[in-house]
Amino acid sequence: MDEDFEVDRFSDAVRLLLLIAAVAEDLDDAARASAPNGAVAVLHAEGRLQKLDFWLRNPDYLADELLNDYERSGEPILLDVAGSILDSDEPEVCAIPMLRYLFGAFEALDRALSVLVAPRLLIVTQRRTVHRILQDDYYLTAKGRSVAEQATERFVELQWYTDRALLVKALADGTGHSALALRRRQYLQRDYAETPLNEVIPSIAGRARTRLAQLRDVRDQGSAA
Template identity: 80%
Template sequence: MDDGDEGDRFADAIRILLLIAAVAEELDPAAAASAPRGAVAVLYAEGRLQKLDFWLRNPDYLADELLNDYERCLTDVEERAHAPILLDLAGEILDSDEPEVCSIPMVRYLFGAFESLDRTLSVLVAPRLLVVTQRRTAHRVLQDNYYLTERGREVAAQATAQFPELRWYTERALLVKALADGSGHSALALRRRQYLQRDYAETPLKEVIPSIAARARARLAQLRAADVEEPVA
């Protein structure tokens, strides 16, 4: 393995650790009783991890989903007051070079964006920053669960304290979590939402899902122009 390959694996491990640290659910007493030793939070299901990681790795898609939520808020009297926040968050991403600089493309497979995480997770599992368990039958794995340990939480906090540039991952992961919370927690709900994106859904199998930064920026400009003409109440 060359040094570049090793560096990429370490960078991927940091991203996944910060993502899980931001989005994992705190263990309630019942879940803690059956959790691995030292676990403090859990993210259920590999499919969900892959879908959340897609939005973290593709800021243009994340921003476009924020614009979708913005337009939905405009039609909901109770949510309308939140619409400007969503427009500002999408603008923060699209007005910068974030979609170009921070993008890590993924390949589309039958169930959506996917990348094997085995090697990346091994970097986190070996020092017990994460513990991965499986719910399975005699014949197949039904679900992988990702337990964040107290040590993993400490390392995530130390990493962002020592390297402030890593805080971007935590900030965006929290935004991804909020988006997912509004979409439904299951991997299926997130997959359905991502497949509503035309460019995503029409990507041929085993090919890289293309950027939508240009389209998202044009859409942002149109929505801003409409907002100026008819300000959100």
């Protein structure tokens, strides 16, 4: 098997583990009773995981959504956080492009998830009918949570994923918990929506940086008034 493929699969697995550890909902006693053994938190639906992963993999789109929220709320912290992303080379260095499919950004995750499922860091269950899968559920185990915590402690550079995943979680919490709500929001981005099927969703870093500068000018003019 190709060595680069294995490295990519492991890197994807680490990213997904840190993302799920940051965004999964802790199980209460009732949910734990029906959950797989050892599960402590859950993320429902592959569509939701794909949409959250898109924002983690594309810091320019994440920052631009923070600017959208800043324009709606006027909360200075949103402008500051978006600025911390766009003032750096993060949109270029950390970007992992995704293809656009019929229901938005998508990448097959099975091979990366298998790295997490085999040692029971993650348990994937399916709700299905006789004819089709209705929903995948991603259960984080206590072991998985421990490994995620240890990874960020031992390898400081991995803390970036957790920090950004928490931003993604906050953005998603303000948007709605369903994959449909996240998809609708992402399709409001013109560059995203107009990407032809099966082609890479392009960067919007340049446009987002221009917008950031304009919003800063407006803020500064208001402060000076």
